[in-house]
Amino acid sequence: MTKAFRFYETGGSDVLRFEDVTLGTPGEGEVLLRQKAVGLNYIDIYFRSGVYPAPSYPAGLGLEGAGVIEAVGDGVTDLSVGDRVAYAAQPLGAYAEARIMPAKGLVKIPDDISFELAAGAMLQGMTAQYLLRRTYKVQKGDTILIHAAAGGVGQIVCQWAKHLGATVIGTVGSPEKAEIAKAKGCDYPILYRDDVVSERVMDITKGQGVDVVYDSVGKDTFDDSLKCLKRLGMMVSFGQASGAVPPIEMSKLAPGAYFLTRPSIFQYTATREELLATAQDLFDVLKSGVVKIDITATYPLADAAKAHDDLEGRKTNGSIVFTV
Template sequence: MARTIIISEHGGPEVLTLSNREVGAPGPGEIRIRHAACGLNFIDCYQRSGLYPMQLPTALGMEAAGTIEAVGEGVTHLRPGDRAAYAAQPPGAYCEARVMPAAQVCPLPDAVDFDTAAAMMLKGLTVQYLFHRTVPLKAGDTVLFHAAAGGVGLIACQWAKSEGIKLIATAGSDDKCRRALEHGAAHAINYNTDDFAARVREITEGRGVDVVMDSVGASTFEGSLDSLRPCGMMISFGNASGPVPPFDIAKLAAKGSLQITRPTVFSHIAKHEDCQAMAKHLFEKVTSGAVRVQIDQRFALEDVRAAHEALEARKTTGSTILTL
């Protein structure tokens, strides 16, 4: 048996329930992992609320780290006793132990502790695909990154600096802007007090940025388009302020032949070999010191409701983990 957070209906944090569930043995292509910590992400809130509808009842959570207890037939990259971490479907990481598909579970270097791994897998793999798989970026390119003081954002600030990419950060307070700058952002804009699109034009001397990476959604979408150079790329990868409403695609032509994409990390890690290669790149960034994972909030598993409330109220910075 393992303590597990489940939902039986969509709704607010109050629908999160602590339950004891049987774990069982792994089948072919599966592993059983005992968690040391698990990560908290906005996608968890989207699934809980019903923005991303789920078949109910279901467990929640998309990333965690711990020790492999058993492996099923056909699993060759992991063995019992191995340290491991993952960001993967299906949901179910908010628990002490689980059985899950092995393909996206990654061997964890000894140099990366479990808390750090749980805090960085989904966020770090997201930054990896944004910078290396969605659009080819190179030293000297400019990127506008929204919500840059969050878990994904602080990793992105450091990743960009390590590769000579000029990252313009936005955040919702002066303190959060300061944190983005401390983590490698070239500029930071408080989008609650400044017109960020106008400031981007000032910073880039009217040109606009090469790429916008926007996880905020509805409230920043139009300004993000207005921040791009002609033929620039808009990457919309989240909905923290709500989903982007339908829009006239002809606007992209009128604003300079803009490009737009709506990717997810799970498309990029769907193939075992891609996932393992991306994780290896992430581990190299962390073990080299180029990226430091900032864990600013820790909640016990049984306090998951408070964790969701803090995340949705924009009261968190850096990464948040649930401890076991």
Template sequence: MPFTPGMEAVGEVIALGPGVTDRKVGEVVGYASGPMGSYTEEQILPANKVVPVPPSISPSIAASVMLKGMTAQYLLRRCFKVEPGHTILVQAAAGGVGSLLCQWANSLGATVIGTVSTKEKAAQAKDDGCHHVIIYKEEDFAARVNEITSGNGVDVVYDSVGKDTFQGSLACLKTRGYMVCFGQSSGTPDPFPLSVLAPKSLFLTRPSLMQYTATRGELLETAGEVFANIASGVLRVRVNHTYPLSQAAQAHADLESRKTSGSVVLLP
């Protein structure tokens, strides 16, 4: 302490530091993935970390999608480039990033398989473009993927769950398939010998958004594609809950007790 959480925000530029010429006072901008400290009414940010938010997108929508949307962009377009005809598996398909991955991949012409925990989440995943939804609490997802793909496996798995799904995700891949482990909500996967990848010559990566938006050009391109897909209707963003900034603690309590769904936005 003192500690101010938060790694993404959208707001209006109220002042410029010396030498800043590509931003202007009154402009709406956003940022994601750092620096920490967005749970504030005002924040000082490096000019090269913020991106302009198009007038067609509301600040609440933009704030809710910056981190998740840019994550979906680099995963689908650069980490493994999804193209028409690919078959992909999205773990936690009804989650924040999972929902966007399903919508975006479907628009790219991929066959999307998603895993979820409940029937309610299965309905959302279907609505988001999943062609096949697996409720992993009711059936073995790896066996079901094998059945769906007629034993061929998927081109890529996007896995943010980690420990609980890691081995099963590897089993879902086709020869020379890509395992993209971009999170570990259930814990870090157990260590394993590299020889496990050899029978199918699998690729394994543990990417991070910060390395995929390291340059100003990459950041602008990534955010720009997210905003363009929202504006065109490819991506639908669910802001189901808003709280005053003064109730940030309550927002966290509701998140932890699973009382929320979709995105949660704090309003200063």
């Protein structure tokens, strides 16, 4: 018997239930994972609230964690009992003390990376990796715009993009968050409550616009984000914290022959080879110090509802981790 969060209907944080669950033994291609830390991400709120549909109910919650393998099922050849591992992978169910997990979604953690750092880095860090190195491959001399620059993904993108030689423009909600973003490599923090972002971007770029916009906000920022692009620029809509982007007319892309994409980490790590390469790239920049991830808040796993409220209320920045 172990404890895990379940929800039986979508809604606010009050739908979460911390319950006793029974785990079986790992089957073909599975492991039993005793968790040490769990990552909190905005995608968890999407599932809990119904923006993204859960496959069935009651549903587990969470897609990121780290721990120690306690048992392996048949057919698992590259992982062993006692291995320290982490994941940012389906199925839902990371909000748990222990779980049965498909081995194909797990990667070994380097010895010098803690469980807490791994749990706070995998989803956001691998998201930053595919955004910067695959969706639009940032090069020296590029100018980028990252929304929510003081958030978990935003801070990683700022540091990594700066290392790649880009000029980084970022949006933030307060002067305090502007200082956080600036400390992480954001050259031009924009207070989106005080300024029209596209106008400030055009001022900064002398009317040229940016090569790429990374937008996890969605409905509230999409149209203005397009106005920030230079000719042949790319709009990367990878989240919807403010709500889903309404259907758009393709003619909106015509003024600059813009490119538009809606990527997902699960497509960029769909094969074992892609997952391992993405994670290795992330571990390399963490170990070298190119990217430093601040665990800005930790909560006991039992306090998941409070953590959700704080995240939705914009009371947090950086990476948030549950301790198990």
